[in-house]
Amino acid sequence: MFDDVLDLLERAPEPVMRVDPDGIVSAGRRTKRRRRALTLFAGAGAVAALGIGAFFMTGWSQRAQDVAPAGGSALAAAPTTVPSTATPSPAAEAKAAQTWGPMHVMSQQPNRQGGRPALYLTPDRMLCIGTIDAQDDLTPSVCRQIKAPPSDAFGTGYAWSMDGDLPAGVVANEFIAGVVASDVTKVVVRTERGDVTAHLTPAPDPSLGQLYWVETGVPILASDMHAKDRSRVAYRGTKVAFSCGYYECVGR
Amino acid sequence: MRRADDEEFADFVQGSSARLLRTAWLLCGDPVHAEELVQAALERVYLKWGRIRDGEPLAYTRRVVVNLHVDHLRRARRERLTDAVPEHAAAAIAGPEEGDYLQRLLRQLPLRERQVVVLRYYVGESEAQAAFTLGVSVGTVKSSASRGLARLRALHAQEGSHVR
Numbered sequence: 001m002f003d004d005v006l007d008l009l010e011r012a013p014e015p016v017m018r019v020d021p022d023g024i025v026s027a028g029r030r031t032k033r034r035r036r037a038l039t040l041f042a043g044a045g046a047v048a049a050l051g052i053g054a055f056f057m058t059g060w061s062q063r064a065q066d067v068a069p070a071g072g073s074a075l076a077a078a079p080t081t082v083p084s085t086a087t088p089s090p091a092a093e094a095k096a097a098q099t100w101g102p103m104h105v106m107s108q109q110p111n112r113q114g115g116r117p118a119l120y121l122t123p124d125r126m127l128c129i130g131t132i133d134a135q136d137d138l139t140p141s142v143c144r145q146i147k148a149p150p151s152d153a154f155g156t157g158y159a160w161s162m163d164g165d166l167p168a169g170v171v172a173n174e175f176i177a178g179v180v181a182s183d184v185t186k187v188v189v190r191t192e193r194g195d196v197t198a199h200l201t202p203a204p205d206p207s208l209g210q211l212y213w214v215e216t217g218v219p220i221l222a223s224d225m226h227a228k229d230r231s232r233v234a235y236r237g238t239k240v241a242f243s244c245g246y247y248e249c250v251g252r
Numbered sequence: 253m254r255r256a257d258d259e260e261f262a263d264f265v266q267g268s269s270a271r272l273l274r275t276a277w278l279l280c281g282d283p284v285h286a287e288e289l290v291q292a293a294l295e296r297v298y299l300k301w302g303r304i305r306d307g308e309p310l311a312y313t314r315r316v317v318v319n320l321h322v323d324h325l326r327r328a329r330r331e332r333l334t335d336a337v338p339e340h341a342a343a344a345i346a347g348p349e350e351g352d353y354l355q356r357l358l359r360q361l362p363l364r365e366r367q368v369v370v371l372r373y374y375v376g377e378s379e380a381q382a383a384f385t386l387g388v389s390v391g392t393v394k395s396s397a398s399r400g401l402a403r404l405r406a407l408h409a410q411e412g413s414h415v416r
Contacts, residue, residue: 055382
């Protein structure tokens with residue numbers, strides 16, 4: 001027992017934690033490249049806009065000299081074709097850099113801001129849940145470093161709800177998502193309303209197994225703690241491979 | 253950034269990450285989230301490394317960690333992670349330990365007091381440094397530090413009498 005709180009702050013044991021310096025440097029490099037690309041696209045866009053503006057201005061002043069004032073609007077006769085471009089927009093570039101492999105919309109039911117929940121991986125190997133808004137922009141809500149899942153337990157996972165700004169006592173939907181070994185053929189989440197089978201899809205890198213997600217369909221109360229009663233069962237073929245209660249994960 | 257700069261930054265990460273991780277853990281109470289906070293803060297520091305390397309990169313990084321934690325709390329009020337599904341039983345069923353005990357005490361402090369207590373009495377920042385890190389006045393740091401420490405001691409005495 002520590003006699004003083006200052007001792008406690010300094011010396012109380014802490015959980016094992018680490019960060020990956022190489023991962024940080026690579027993520028930083030990627031961000032730099034992305035920012036550089038965005039700047040480049042923005043610059044190119046500005047130049048293109050100036051060019052188009054100059055083209056219209058020149059055309060308009062030329063016609064203003066050629067056409068009699070009673071002959072109608074010279075501006076209306078000006079060509080309106082915008083030069084086509086094969087270059088993707090900066091927003092599309094940024095979004096593509098944000099996700100790794102496909103993004104999985106977990107439900108069509110939006111939250112109060114109109115966002116739909118999505119599960120995805122990022123290029124720096126984070127498993128994220130975020131929302132996609134009406135403009136198709138992706139905002140991450142929670143992310144966690146993903147590791148290769150073991151063969152006898154579930155890997156990185158979440159229980160998550162789209163509470164929005166709901167006051168306590170208002171119902172919200174619950175999602176359970178994570179990764180599991182690639183040879184698992186079915187994942188079932190047990191709830192008080194019965195079993196729900198999860199969606200399964202391979203991760204972009206086979207060593208990360210496959211992603212699973214499920215909307216439990218159980219309305220949960222905002223500000224309650226949830227998911228403590230959920231257990232998950234993984235099958236290989238028709239046989240149970242392992243099952244995980246909230247506090248235990250048992251291989252079979 | 254040049255390769256030498258990258259190596260210098262990696263050395264900075266190696267040297268400072270243990271202290272930063274403990275600071276983040278004391279602030280947020282969750283080791284996984286503490287790792288995420290420090291990782292995200294260091295990524296931001298990397299982008300400005302050329303400008304801050306000759307100043308006080310550790311103080312700057314700490315400030316980013318604190319800001320990210322506050323951002324997270326604001327966002328968490330909007331969309332809340334209800335619970336992390338545990339990966340293995342062993343980590344989830346660990347009984348009360350000293351680390352858990354410390355977290356139990358810290359959780360009972362209001363956020364500002366918790367931040368100030370961690371920065372002043374664990375990190376060892378001066379009142380002025382803590383005020384800079386938190387973006388508040390020195391007076392706020394003084395009052396929060398004295399209230400927070402007194403409250404923490406009272407909780408410790410109370411809990412300790414149950415344990416002994």
